Amino acid sequence: SQLEKGGYPHFMLKEIFEQPSTLKDCIRGRVAEKGRRIIISGVMDNAEKFLNAKRVVIVACGTSWHAGLLGKYLIQDMCRIPVEVEYASEFRYSNPVLDERDIVIAISQSGETADTLAAINIAKSMGAFVYGISNVVGSSIPRETDSGTYIHVGPEIGVASTKAFTGQVMVLTLLAAAIAQLKGTKSPEEIEEIGKTVNKIPSYVEKVLKLNDKIERLSLIYTYARNFLYLGRGYSYPVALEGALKLKEISYIHAEGYPAAEMKHGPIALIDAEMPSVIIAPNDHLYEKIVNNVQQVKARGGSIIAIVTEGDTVIRNIADHVLEVPEVPECLSPIITSIPLQLLSYYIAINKGKDVDMPRNLAKSVTVE
Ligand code: G6P
Numbered sequence: 001s002q003l004e005k006g007g008y009p010h011f012m013l014k015e016i017f018e019q020p021s022t023l024k025d026c027i028r029g030r031v032a033e034k035g036r037r038i039i040i041s042g043v044m045d046n047a048e049k050f051l052n053a054k055r056v057v058i059v060a061c062g063t064s065w066h067a068g069l070l071g072k073y074l075i076q077d078m079c080r081i082p083v084e085v086e087y088a089s090e091f092r093y094s095n096p097v098l099d100e101r102d103i104v105i106a107i108s109q110s111g112e113t114a115d116t117l118a119a120i121n122i123a124k125s126m127g128a129f130v131y132g133i134s135n136v137v138g139s140s141i142p143r144e145t146d147s148g149t150y151i152h153v154g155p156e157i158g159v160a161s162t163k164a165f166t167g168q169v170m171v172l173t174l175l176a177a178a179i180a181q182l183k184g185t186k187s188p189e190e191i192e193e194i195g196k197t198v199n200k201i202p203s204y205v206e207k208v209l210k211l212n213d214k215i216e217r218l219s220l221i222y223t224y225a226r227n228f229l230y231l232g233r234g235y236s237y238p239v240a241l242e243g244a245l246k247l248k249e250i251s252y253i254h255a256e257g258y259p260a261a262e263m264k265h266g267p268i269a270l271i272d273a274e275m276p277s278v279i280i281a282p283n284d285h286l287y288e289k290i291v292n293n294v295q296q297v298k299a300r301g302g303s304i305i306a307i308v309t310e311g312d313t314v315i316r317n318i319a320d321h322v323l324e325v326p327e328v329p330e331c332l333s334p335i336i337t338s339i340p341l342q343l344l345s346y347y348i349a350i351n352k353g354k355d356v357d358m359p360r361n362l363a364k365s366v367t368v369e
Contacts, residue, residue, distance in 0.1 A: 004157075010350075011357045012158035012250070016342050017209060020202040022153035022163045023335070026170045027198055035195030036188065040178035042131060042147040049129045050179050053103045056081050057096075057128070059088045059119040060107040061366070063161040063245065067133075067168035068107050069238040070334050074176040077331065080185050088115035089369075091122070098126040105131045107172075109156060109164040110365040111139025118369075120144050133171050135164050149175060158357050159364050160249045162342045165242060166205075166335050173331060174198065197332050204326045208339045211323055215340060218305065218321055219347030225276050228255040229267055230341075231297075232280035233290050239280050239334045243341035250349040250356045260293040271302040278344070279319070280337050283309035284330035294318050305344070307337045 008014035015022075030039050043050055056075055058068035065087055072083040086094070088106070092115060098104070104123035108116045111134035120141065123130050132141045132148030135156065142148055151167035177194050180186035186194075222228075228247055232240035241257035248255050258267050260279065271277070277297045281290045291314055297304055298318050306319035309327045316322050323340045349356045 010158065010346075012160055012162060012346055015156055015158050015163045016339070016346065018154070019163050019166055019339065020206045020209070022167060023170055023205060024202045025152045025154070026167045027174075027201070028152075030174050031195045031198050035199055036192045038174055038177045038181055038191060038195055040149055040175050042149050043175065043178040043182060046129065046147050047182055049103060050182055052101060053081055054101040056083045056103045056105060057091075057098065057123070058083060058085045058105045058107065059091050059116060059123075061088050061113050061115055063165050063242060064107040064109060064116075064168060066238045066242040066245065067165055067172060068105070069241070070169050070235065071105065071107070071172040071176070073235055073238070074172050074331055075179065078176040078180040078186050079183055081179070086119075088113065088119040092118045096122065096126070098123055098128045100127040100129070102128040103131060104128045105133060106141055106145060107133045107168055108141050109135045109161055109168070111136045111141035112365050112367050113141075114367050114369050117141060117144065133168060133175075135167065157364075159359055159362050160246055160345070160356065165338065169335050169338075170198070170201070193329060194331065197328055201328070201332060201335060204328060204336055205339060208325050208336055211340055212343055215323065215343040216347045219344060219351055222276055222305075223348050223351040225253060225274070227270065227275045228253060229263075229270070229275060229277040230255060230257040230280070231260040231263060231277055231293060233260045233286040233293075234284060235330050235334050236280035236282065236284070236290075236337060239338050239341070240278070242338055243278055243280070243345070246342055246345035247348065249362060250345055250354055250359050251352055252354065252360075253348065260290055263293060263296070268296065268300065271297055271300040273301045273303065276303040276305060278341065279304055279306045281306050281308050281315055282325065282330070282333045282337055283312065283327060284333060291315060291318075307340055
Protein backbone atom coordinates (compact mmCIF):
# COMPACT_ATOMS: atom_id res chain seq x y z
CA SER A 1 0.00 0.00 0.00
CA GLN A 2 3.04 2.27 0.51
CA LEU A 3 3.71 1.60 -3.16
CA GLU A 4 0.14 2.55 -4.12
CA LYS A 5 0.64 5.84 -2.31
CA GLY A 6 3.57 6.60 -4.62
CA GLY A 7 5.85 7.66 -1.78
CA TYR A 8 3.29 9.94 -0.11
CA PRO A 9 2.25 9.23 3.50
CA HIS A 10 -1.47 9.34 2.59
CA PHE A 11 -3.68 8.91 -0.44
CA MET A 12 -5.12 12.36 0.18
CA LEU A 13 -1.74 14.07 -0.18
CA LYS A 14 -0.92 11.94 -3.23
CA GLU A 15 -4.23 12.89 -4.81
CA ILE A 16 -3.71 16.59 -4.05
CA PHE A 17 -0.29 16.46 -5.70
CA GLU A 18 -1.62 14.47 -8.68
CA GLN A 19 -3.84 17.35 -9.76
CA PRO A 20 -1.55 18.81 -12.45
CA SER A 21 -1.63 15.44 -14.19
CA THR A 22 -5.27 14.55 -13.45
CA LEU A 23 -6.37 17.91 -14.84
CA LYS A 24 -4.28 17.24 -17.94
CA ASP A 25 -6.12 13.94 -18.37
CA CYS A 26 -9.43 15.70 -17.79
CA ILE A 27 -8.69 18.35 -20.44
CA ARG A 28 -7.14 16.00 -23.03
CA GLY A 29 -8.99 16.04 -26.35
CA ARG A 30 -11.44 18.67 -25.10
CA VAL A 31 -9.63 21.84 -26.13
CA ALA A 32 -8.71 22.06 -29.82
CA GLU A 33 -7.21 24.54 -32.26
CA LYS A 34 -4.88 26.07 -29.64
CA GLY A 35 -7.80 26.99 -27.41
CA ARG A 36 -10.20 28.26 -30.06
CA ARG A 37 -12.56 25.30 -29.88
CA ILE A 38 -14.03 23.39 -26.94
CA ILE A 39 -15.09 19.82 -27.65
CA ILE A 40 -17.54 18.14 -25.30
CA SER A 41 -19.08 15.30 -27.30
CA GLY A 42 -22.14 15.05 -25.04
CA VAL A 43 -23.02 18.63 -25.99
CA MET A 44 -22.33 18.22 -29.71
CA ASP A 45 -24.32 14.95 -29.87
CA ASN A 46 -27.30 16.59 -28.16
CA ALA A 47 -27.10 20.07 -29.65
CA GLU A 48 -30.90 20.44 -30.00
CA LYS A 49 -31.43 19.64 -26.31
CA PHE A 50 -28.87 22.22 -25.21
CA LEU A 51 -30.08 24.88 -27.66
CA ASN A 52 -33.69 24.51 -26.51
CA ALA A 53 -33.09 24.05 -22.79
CA LYS A 54 -35.24 26.40 -20.73
CA ARG A 55 -33.57 25.48 -17.46
CA VAL A 56 -30.80 23.35 -15.99
CA VAL A 57 -31.22 21.59 -12.65
CA ILE A 58 -28.06 20.24 -11.05
CA VAL A 59 -28.34 17.42 -8.49
CA ALA A 60 -25.50 16.04 -6.35
CA CYS A 61 -24.32 15.39 -2.79
CA GLY A 62 -21.34 16.49 -0.70
CA THR A 63 -18.32 17.84 -2.55
CA SER A 64 -20.02 17.10 -5.87
CA TRP A 65 -22.82 19.48 -4.79
CA HIS A 66 -20.21 22.22 -4.28
CA ALA A 67 -18.93 21.58 -7.81
CA GLY A 68 -22.58 21.81 -8.88
CA LEU A 69 -22.96 25.22 -7.27
CA LEU A 70 -20.00 26.38 -9.33
CA GLY A 71 -21.73 24.82 -12.34
CA LYS A 72 -24.64 27.19 -11.74
CA TYR A 73 -22.38 30.26 -11.82
CA LEU A 74 -20.58 28.94 -14.92
CA ILE A 75 -23.67 27.98 -16.93
CA GLN A 76 -25.68 31.08 -16.05
CA ASP A 77 -22.73 33.31 -16.77
CA MET A 78 -21.62 31.75 -20.04
CA CYS A 79 -24.84 30.28 -21.47
CA ARG A 80 -27.60 32.55 -20.12
CA ILE A 81 -29.71 29.55 -19.05
CA PRO A 82 -31.28 29.66 -15.56
CA VAL A 83 -29.80 27.04 -13.26
CA GLU A 84 -30.96 25.53 -9.97
CA VAL A 85 -28.77 23.40 -7.73
CA GLU A 86 -30.36 20.84 -5.42
CA TYR A 87 -29.12 18.33 -2.92
CA ALA A 88 -30.17 15.01 -4.47
CA SER A 89 -31.58 13.89 -1.10
CA GLU A 90 -33.90 16.93 -1.01
CA PHE A 91 -34.74 16.99 -4.70
CA ARG A 92 -36.02 13.42 -4.67
CA TYR A 93 -38.65 14.18 -2.04
CA SER A 94 -39.50 17.70 -3.17
CA ASN A 95 -42.19 16.85 -5.74
CA PRO A 96 -40.05 18.56 -8.41
CA VAL A 97 -41.50 20.31 -11.47
CA LEU A 98 -39.71 19.17 -14.64
CA ASP A 99 -40.42 18.54 -18.31
CA GLU A 100 -38.64 17.66 -21.56
CA ARG A 101 -37.13 21.11 -21.93
CA ASP A 102 -35.26 20.76 -18.62
CA ILE A 103 -31.74 19.40 -18.50
CA VAL A 104 -30.82 17.67 -15.25
CA ILE A 105 -27.08 17.39 -14.61
CA ALA A 106 -26.16 14.75 -12.02
CA ILE A 107 -22.64 15.03 -10.59
CA SER A 108 -21.08 12.10 -8.74
CA GLN A 109 -17.48 11.01 -8.35
CA SER A 110 -18.38 7.38 -7.60
CA GLY A 111 -21.39 7.22 -9.90
CA GLU A 112 -23.09 5.15 -7.19
CA THR A 113 -24.57 7.60 -4.66
CA ALA A 114 -28.07 6.35 -3.83
CA ASP A 115 -29.75 9.75 -3.49
CA THR A 116 -28.26 10.99 -6.77
CA LEU A 117 -29.40 7.83 -8.57
CA ALA A 118 -32.91 8.27 -7.17
CA ALA A 119 -32.96 11.89 -8.36
CA ILE A 120 -31.94 10.76 -11.85
CA ASN A 121 -34.77 8.25 -11.99
CA ILE A 122 -37.34 10.89 -11.03
CA ALA A 123 -35.95 13.31 -13.62
CA LYS A 124 -36.09 10.64 -16.32
CA SER A 125 -39.65 9.66 -15.42
CA MET A 126 -40.70 13.30 -15.88
CA GLY A 127 -39.14 13.49 -19.34
CA ALA A 128 -36.10 15.64 -18.53
CA PHE A 129 -32.85 15.09 -20.41
CA VAL A 130 -30.36 13.73 -17.88
CA TYR A 131 -26.63 14.39 -18.19
CA GLY A 132 -24.07 12.71 -15.91
CA ILE A 133 -20.66 13.93 -14.74
CA SER A 134 -18.82 11.03 -13.11
CA ASN A 135 -15.37 9.65 -12.51
CA VAL A 136 -15.88 5.89 -12.33
CA VAL A 137 -16.26 4.52 -15.84
CA GLY A 138 -19.18 2.12 -16.21
CA SER A 139 -20.69 2.97 -12.80
CA SER A 140 -24.46 3.23 -12.32
CA ILE A 141 -24.87 6.96 -12.96
CA PRO A 142 -23.22 6.98 -16.42
CA ARG A 143 -25.29 3.91 -17.28
CA GLU A 144 -28.57 5.48 -16.18
CA THR A 145 -28.12 8.92 -17.79
CA ASP A 146 -28.93 9.97 -21.38
CA SER A 147 -25.46 11.39 -21.98
CA GLY A 148 -22.52 12.73 -20.01
CA THR A 149 -18.86 13.44 -19.52
CA TYR A 150 -16.26 11.58 -17.49
CA ILE A 151 -13.81 13.60 -15.45
CA HIS A 152 -11.01 11.03 -16.03
CA VAL A 153 -8.99 11.82 -12.88
CA GLY A 154 -8.22 8.19 -12.00
CA PRO A 155 -9.28 6.31 -8.84
CA GLU A 156 -9.79 8.55 -5.82
CA ILE A 157 -9.10 6.61 -2.61
CA GLY A 158 -9.02 9.31 0.09
CA VAL A 159 -12.51 9.76 1.54
CA ALA A 160 -12.15 13.55 1.36
CA SER A 161 -12.55 14.40 -2.30
CA THR A 162 -9.78 16.54 -3.83
CA LYS A 163 -8.77 15.70 -7.40
CA ALA A 164 -12.35 14.68 -8.23
CA PHE A 165 -13.58 18.14 -7.19
CA THR A 166 -11.12 19.99 -9.44
CA GLY A 167 -11.92 17.54 -12.26
CA GLN A 168 -15.65 18.14 -11.82
CA VAL A 169 -15.17 21.91 -11.87
CA MET A 170 -12.98 21.62 -14.97
CA VAL A 171 -15.62 19.53 -16.78
CA LEU A 172 -18.35 21.99 -15.78
CA THR A 173 -16.23 24.87 -17.11
CA LEU A 174 -15.68 23.05 -20.41
CA LEU A 175 -19.35 22.05 -20.56
CA ALA A 176 -20.49 25.64 -20.04
CA ALA A 177 -18.00 26.89 -22.63
CA ALA A 178 -19.14 24.22 -25.11
CA ILE A 179 -22.80 25.21 -24.65
CA ALA A 180 -21.86 28.90 -24.95
CA GLN A 181 -19.97 28.15 -28.16
CA LEU A 182 -23.02 26.35 -29.53
CA LYS A 183 -25.49 29.07 -28.50
CA GLY A 184 -23.22 31.96 -29.38
CA THR A 185 -23.60 33.47 -25.90
CA LYS A 186 -19.82 33.94 -25.71
CA SER A 187 -17.76 35.45 -28.52
CA PRO A 188 -15.03 33.43 -30.27
CA GLU A 189 -12.48 35.65 -28.50
CA GLU A 190 -13.98 34.88 -25.09
CA ILE A 191 -14.03 31.15 -25.85
CA GLU A 192 -10.41 31.35 -26.95
CA GLU A 193 -9.39 33.08 -23.71
CA ILE A 194 -11.04 30.28 -21.72
CA GLY A 195 -9.57 27.55 -23.95
CA LYS A 196 -6.06 28.97 -23.76
CA THR A 197 -6.23 29.38 -19.97
CA VAL A 198 -7.63 25.86 -19.54
CA ASN A 199 -4.53 24.55 -21.32
CA LYS A 200 -2.35 26.41 -18.80
CA ILE A 201 -4.25 25.28 -15.69
CA PRO A 202 -2.08 22.19 -15.02
CA SER A 203 1.05 24.37 -14.88
CA TYR A 204 -0.70 26.95 -12.66
CA VAL A 205 -1.73 24.12 -10.32
CA GLU A 206 1.88 22.97 -10.26
CA LYS A 207 2.79 26.46 -9.09
CA VAL A 208 0.07 26.54 -6.38
CA LEU A 209 1.38 23.26 -4.99
CA LYS A 210 4.67 25.01 -4.25
CA LEU A 211 2.78 26.64 -1.36
CA ASN A 212 2.91 23.24 0.38
CA ASP A 213 5.71 24.04 2.85
CA LYS A 214 4.32 27.44 3.72
CA ILE A 215 0.88 25.92 4.37
CA GLU A 216 2.41 23.14 6.47
CA ARG A 217 4.07 25.77 8.69
CA LEU A 218 0.93 27.91 8.78
CA SER A 219 -1.18 24.91 9.84
CA LEU A 220 0.74 24.70 13.12
CA ILE A 221 -0.65 28.07 14.20
CA TYR A 222 -4.24 27.00 13.64
CA THR A 223 -4.32 23.36 14.73
CA TYR A 224 -6.03 24.09 18.04
CA ALA A 225 -8.75 26.41 16.76
CA ARG A 226 -12.19 25.07 17.67
CA ASN A 227 -14.13 26.88 14.96
CA PHE A 228 -13.32 28.28 11.55
CA LEU A 229 -15.17 30.57 9.19
CA TYR A 230 -14.59 30.31 5.42
CA LEU A 231 -15.74 33.29 3.36
CA GLY A 232 -15.95 34.03 -0.35
CA ARG A 233 -18.13 35.81 -2.88
CA GLY A 234 -19.18 34.91 -6.42
CA TYR A 235 -17.06 32.06 -7.76
CA SER A 236 -15.20 31.96 -4.45
CA TYR A 237 -18.34 31.30 -2.38
CA PRO A 238 -18.63 27.60 -3.35
CA VAL A 239 -14.86 27.37 -2.78
CA ALA A 240 -15.45 28.59 0.79
CA LEU A 241 -18.10 25.90 1.31
CA GLU A 242 -15.77 23.22 -0.02
CA GLY A 243 -12.84 24.48 2.08
CA ALA A 244 -14.97 24.31 5.23
CA LEU A 245 -16.22 20.83 4.34
CA LYS A 246 -12.65 19.56 3.83
CA LEU A 247 -11.65 20.82 7.29
CA LYS A 248 -14.73 19.31 9.01
CA GLU A 249 -14.37 15.96 7.29
CA ILE A 250 -10.81 15.16 8.29
CA SER A 251 -9.87 17.33 11.29
CA TYR A 252 -13.29 17.31 13.05
CA ILE A 253 -12.97 21.05 13.62
CA HIS A 254 -16.25 22.87 13.19
CA ALA A 255 -16.07 25.05 10.11
CA GLU A 256 -18.71 27.09 8.41
CA GLY A 257 -18.58 28.27 4.80
CA TYR A 258 -20.51 31.46 4.15
CA PRO A 259 -21.06 34.02 1.41
CA ALA A 260 -18.88 36.87 2.72
CA ALA A 261 -21.61 39.52 2.48
CA GLU A 262 -24.07 37.37 4.44
CA MET A 263 -21.68 37.35 7.36
CA LYS A 264 -23.28 40.54 8.70
CA HIS A 265 -26.56 38.66 9.11
CA GLY A 266 -25.22 36.27 11.71
CA PRO A 267 -21.72 34.78 11.70
CA ILE A 268 -20.07 38.16 12.35
CA ALA A 269 -21.36 37.80 15.91
CA LEU A 270 -19.03 34.83 16.38
CA ILE A 271 -15.83 36.57 15.32
CA ASP A 272 -13.17 37.05 17.96
CA ALA A 273 -9.48 36.27 18.39
CA GLU A 274 -10.37 32.60 18.91
CA MET A 275 -12.10 32.09 15.57
CA PRO A 276 -9.93 32.33 12.44
CA SER A 277 -11.41 33.19 9.05
CA VAL A 278 -10.16 31.83 5.76
CA ILE A 279 -11.07 34.38 3.10
CA ILE A 280 -10.91 33.53 -0.60
CA ALA A 281 -10.19 36.85 -2.29
CA PRO A 282 -8.73 36.54 -5.78
CA ASN A 283 -8.59 39.56 -8.05
CA ASP A 284 -12.05 39.32 -9.66
CA HIS A 285 -15.01 41.66 -10.19
CA LEU A 286 -15.93 41.39 -6.49
CA TYR A 287 -12.45 42.16 -5.18
CA GLU A 288 -13.33 45.61 -3.78
CA LYS A 289 -16.34 44.09 -2.04
CA ILE A 290 -14.38 41.33 -0.37
CA VAL A 291 -11.74 43.80 0.81
CA ASN A 292 -14.54 45.36 2.86
CA ASN A 293 -15.38 41.99 4.37
CA VAL A 294 -11.73 41.40 5.22
CA GLN A 295 -11.70 44.75 7.04
CA GLN A 296 -14.89 43.88 8.91
CA VAL A 297 -13.37 40.65 10.24
CA LYS A 298 -10.15 42.42 11.20
CA ALA A 299 -12.06 45.19 13.00
CA ARG A 300 -13.56 42.53 15.27
CA GLY A 301 -10.20 41.07 16.20
CA GLY A 302 -10.47 38.00 13.97
CA SER A 303 -7.38 36.31 12.61
CA ILE A 304 -7.34 36.03 8.78
CA ILE A 305 -5.77 33.67 6.30
CA ALA A 306 -6.44 35.08 2.82
CA ILE A 307 -6.07 33.41 -0.57
CA VAL A 308 -5.13 36.23 -2.94
CA THR A 309 -3.82 36.77 -6.45
CA GLU A 310 -0.04 37.14 -6.87
CA GLY A 311 1.02 40.73 -6.38
CA ASP A 312 -1.95 41.66 -4.15
CA THR A 313 -1.01 44.63 -2.00
CA VAL A 314 -4.26 45.65 -0.29
CA ILE A 315 -5.25 42.47 1.55
CA ARG A 316 -1.62 41.69 2.35
CA ASN A 317 -1.69 44.69 4.70
CA ILE A 318 -4.82 43.58 6.52
CA ALA A 319 -4.70 39.79 6.71
CA ASP A 320 -2.48 37.88 9.15
CA HIS A 321 -1.34 35.47 6.44
CA VAL A 322 -1.70 35.51 2.68
CA LEU A 323 -1.33 32.64 0.23
CA GLU A 324 -0.72 33.91 -3.30
CA VAL A 325 -2.03 32.09 -6.36
CA PRO A 326 -1.57 32.80 -10.10
CA GLU A 327 -4.01 35.15 -11.82
CA VAL A 328 -6.61 33.48 -14.06
CA PRO A 329 -9.98 34.59 -15.49
CA GLU A 330 -12.50 34.42 -12.66
CA CYS A 331 -14.44 31.46 -14.07
CA LEU A 332 -11.29 29.36 -13.66
CA SER A 333 -10.24 30.70 -10.26
CA PRO A 334 -12.02 28.02 -8.15
CA ILE A 335 -9.71 25.29 -9.45
CA ILE A 336 -6.73 27.37 -8.35
CA THR A 337 -8.02 28.74 -5.03
CA SER A 338 -9.40 25.43 -3.75
CA ILE A 339 -5.99 23.74 -3.71
CA PRO A 340 -4.39 25.70 -0.81
CA LEU A 341 -7.54 24.89 1.21
CA GLN A 342 -7.09 21.16 0.54
CA LEU A 343 -3.52 21.39 1.85
CA LEU A 344 -4.51 23.47 4.88
CA SER A 345 -7.11 20.96 6.01
CA TYR A 346 -4.72 18.06 5.33
CA TYR A 347 -1.98 19.49 7.53
CA ILE A 348 -4.30 20.57 10.35
CA ALA A 349 -5.73 17.03 10.46
CA ILE A 350 -2.22 15.52 10.42
CA ASN A 351 -1.13 17.82 13.28
CA LYS A 352 -4.09 16.51 15.26
CA GLY A 353 -3.12 12.91 14.51
CA LYS A 354 -6.29 12.12 12.60
CA ASP A 355 -6.68 9.40 9.99
CA VAL A 356 -7.07 11.65 6.95
CA ASP A 357 -7.73 8.87 4.44
CA MET A 358 -10.40 7.16 6.53
CA PRO A 359 -12.16 9.79 8.68
CA ARG A 360 -14.56 8.49 11.31
CA ASN A 361 -18.22 8.02 10.38
CA LEU A 362 -17.68 8.84 6.70
CA ALA A 363 -17.76 6.61 3.63
CA LYS A 364 -16.23 7.15 0.22
CA SER A 365 -19.36 6.05 -1.56
CA VAL A 366 -22.81 6.28 0.00
CA THR A 367 -24.84 3.61 -1.76
CA VAL A 368 -27.64 3.49 0.82
CA GLU A 369 -30.06 6.22 1.69
C1 G6P B 1 -19.48 10.96 0.34
C2 G6P B 1 -18.00 11.24 0.13
C3 G6P B 1 -17.81 12.64 -0.40
C4 G6P B 1 -18.60 12.82 -1.67
C5 G6P B 1 -20.08 12.47 -1.50
C6 G6P B 1 -20.79 12.36 -2.83
O1 G6P B 1 -19.96 11.78 1.34
O2 G6P B 1 -17.32 11.09 1.36
O3 G6P B 1 -16.43 12.87 -0.70
O4 G6P B 1 -18.49 14.16 -2.12
O5 G6P B 1 -20.21 11.19 -0.87
O6 G6P B 1 -20.23 11.27 -3.54
P1 G6P B 1 -20.26 11.14 -5.10
O7 G6P B 1 -19.54 9.85 -5.38
O8 G6P B 1 -21.71 11.08 -5.50
O9 G6P B 1 -19.58 12.32 -5.69
